[in-house]
Amino acid sequence: MASNNNQYGAAGGALNSAPQSNRNWLIYMIAGIAALGGLLFGYDTGVISGAILYINQDFHLASNQTEMVVSISLLGAIVGALVAGPMNDALGRKTTLAILGAIFCIGALYSGVAPDVWHLIISRIIVGFGFGAAASIVPVYISEVAPAHLRGKLVTFNQLAITIGIAVSYGVDLLFAHAGMGWRPMLAVAAIPSIMLLLGLFFIPESPRWLGLRNRWRDARAALQRLGGTEADVDQELSEIRQAARQERGTFWQSLQTLLRPGLRLALIVGVGLGVFQQFVGINTVIYYAPTIFQSAGLSSATAAIMATSLVGVVNVLATIVATFIIDKIGRRPLLLWGSAIMVAALIALGAIFALGSSHMGLLVLLALFVYIIAFAISWGGIFWLMSAEIFPTRVRAAGSSISSFANWAANYVVSATFLTLVGLLGQSGTFWLYAAMGVASLLFCWFLVPETKGKSLEDIERYWQQGVDRVEIPRGPVPQT
Ligand code: BGC
Numbered sequence: 188m189a190s191n192n193n194q195y196g197a198a199g200g201a202l203n204s205a206p207q208s209n210r211n212w213l214i215y216m217i218a219g220i221a222a223l224g225g226l227l228f229g230y231d232t233g234v235i236s237g238a239i240l241y242i243n244q245d246f247h248l249a250s251n252q253t254e255m256v257v258s259i260s261l262l263g264a265i266v267g268a269l270v271a272g273p274m275n276d277a278l279g280r281k282t283t284l285a286i287l288g289a290i291f292c293i294g295a296l297y298s299g300v301a302p303d304v305w306h307l308i309i310s311r312i313i314v315g316f317g318f319g320a321a322a323s324i325v326p327v328y329i330s331e332v333a334p335a336h337l338r339g340k341l342v343t344f345n346q347l348a349i350t351i352g353i354a355v356s357y358g359v360d361l362l363f364a365h366a367g368m369g370w371r372p373m374l375a376v377a378a379i380p381s382i383m384l385l386l387g388l389f390f391i392p393e394s395p396r397w398l399g400l401r402n403r404w405r406d407a408r409a410a411l412q413r414l415g416g417t418e419a420d421v422d423q424e425l426s427e428i429r430q431a432a433r434q435e436r437g438t439f440w441q442s443l444q445t446l447l448r449p450g451l452r453l454a455l456i457v458g459v460g461l462g463v464f465q466q467f468v469g470i471n472t473v474i475y476y477a478p479t480i481f482q483s484a485g486l487s488s489a490t491a492a493i494m495a496t497s498l499v500g501v502v503n504v505l506a507t508i509v510a511t512f513i514i515d516k517i518g519r520r521p522l523l524l525w526g527s528a529i530m531v532a533a534l535i536a537l538g539a540i541f542a543l544g545s546s547h548m549g550l551l552v553l554l555a556l557f558v559y560i561i562a563f564a565i566s567w568g569g570i571f572w573l574m575s576a577e578i579f580p581t582r583v584r585a586a587g588s589s590i591s592s593f594a595n596w597a598a599n600y601v602v603s604a605t606f607l608t609l610v611g612l613l614g615q616s617g618t619f620w621l622y623a624a625m626g627v628a629s630l631l632f633c634w635f636l637v638p639e640t641k642g643k644s645l646e647d648i649e650r651y652w653q654q655g656v657d658r659v660e661i662p663r664g665p666v667p668q669t
Contacts, residue, residue, distance in 0.1 A: 229352020263315025299375025526566020
């Protein structure tokens with residue numbers, strides 16, 4: 188079988204030459220700009236944990252109103268994820284991102300000046316809509332412009348931006364809290380990355396794959412040239428995109444029907460399953476409720492609990508940086524499997540620490556959470572978003588990714604909304620053991636169903652679902668000689 192040596196198909200031989208490294212820089216920059224969408228997502232999901240304390244002081248909220256202010260943006264995100272698919276198909280990746288950036292910016296500024304709790308709730312729905320939709324579009328865009336051998340790393344920039352957004356939001360909360368300025372600037376500051384995203388969009392090309400789907404072949408060629416490929420690379424890439432684009436395509440609802448047919452149905456199950464399990468292992472009980480967890484482990488002062496939470500945020504960022512380096516080397520499957528196994532061990536340990544009690548409980552909980560967050564960050568954190576984009580054929584990618592992302596936000600909502608109730612019912616230990624059981628289920632799911640996509644072109648992955656013989660190993664397809 189011919190080996191695929193162009194820059195998009197695989198880790199080809201020409202990659203070490205000097206011009207290639209310039210091309211890589213260009214691609215890094217383009218992915219970095221798109222990943223600002225992840226920053227919005229991270230900042231806005233993190234910022235509310237500190238802001239809510241001050242919102243409560245100003246508006247004297249009842250507990251159900253507090254819950255609503257905290258979680259309503261997730262409902263906005265669920266709707267945003269669903270709308271993202273049709274928008275992305277109809278308008279293209281770039282235009283959709285621009286519209287969402289603008290919506291997000293308006294929502295963030297509106298939340299900063301909200302005169303009462305109802306305006307605040309509406310503004311949080313707008314913001315959630317923006318980041319929920321962007322969360323599914325950014326990975327799709329990056330996966331479509333990235334060469335196969337860098338795709339994992341570049342799409343993981345999105346996850347890196349999410350974790351940086353979360354960590355920065357904790358820092359900003361602390362800053363404005365110290366300055367006595369309250370919640371308004373905390374929420375309004377989110378407009379800054381959205382303005383950066385809007386400006387950055389002027390410098391990045393539309394996805395050549397989306398242009399191909401629209402039969403805009405001249406524009407697709409120009410986009411590939413802007414991505415820095417040689418003429419030979421561009422020709423080869425175009426011919427692969429053309430072959431894939433020949434197959435039927437249609438509206439979002441037709442894409443949905445296509446996704447429900449045998450073959451692609453498995454891709455949909457993998458996308459949705461990864462989305463649900465990424466949340467059912469309990470990650471956001473840590474991200475949203477870490478101070479509460481630390482306080483129940485004995486770190487009674489709010490400052491100590493917030494400091495410990497910030498440390499978890501920083502470790503999350505550092506481990507995600509490591510993930511960007513290993514994801515294309517080790518591959519998605521081993522990382523998912525090991526990630527699940529280590530998270531299960533950490534969750535069992537967390538449950539045991541709460542069950543047995545100890546005078547060093549605070550420290551032990553912190554250590555267990557470090558292990559847990561590192562395992563999540565190098566595996567499920569980035570890999571779900573990466574695979575939600577790369578496993579679907581181009582003609583149904585927007586639909587597939589938007590449904591997987593919808594499942595992820597819905598699962599996120601379920602876990603966040605039930606955590607405190609579960610702790611009341613099962614206790615801390617029982618709750619963490621329940622997430623450990625989910626971790627075991629996630630491991631089995633990956634073992635049996637999730638294929639390795641490392642180093643495969645998007646078109647190789649597409650052929651795999653159509654032929655779908657071997658569940659875990661995707662063969663690299665024959666590629667025309669250039
Ligand atoms: C998840 C988020 C989570 C974040 C933590 C993302 O991949 O989708 O729900 O808060 O990782 O780093």
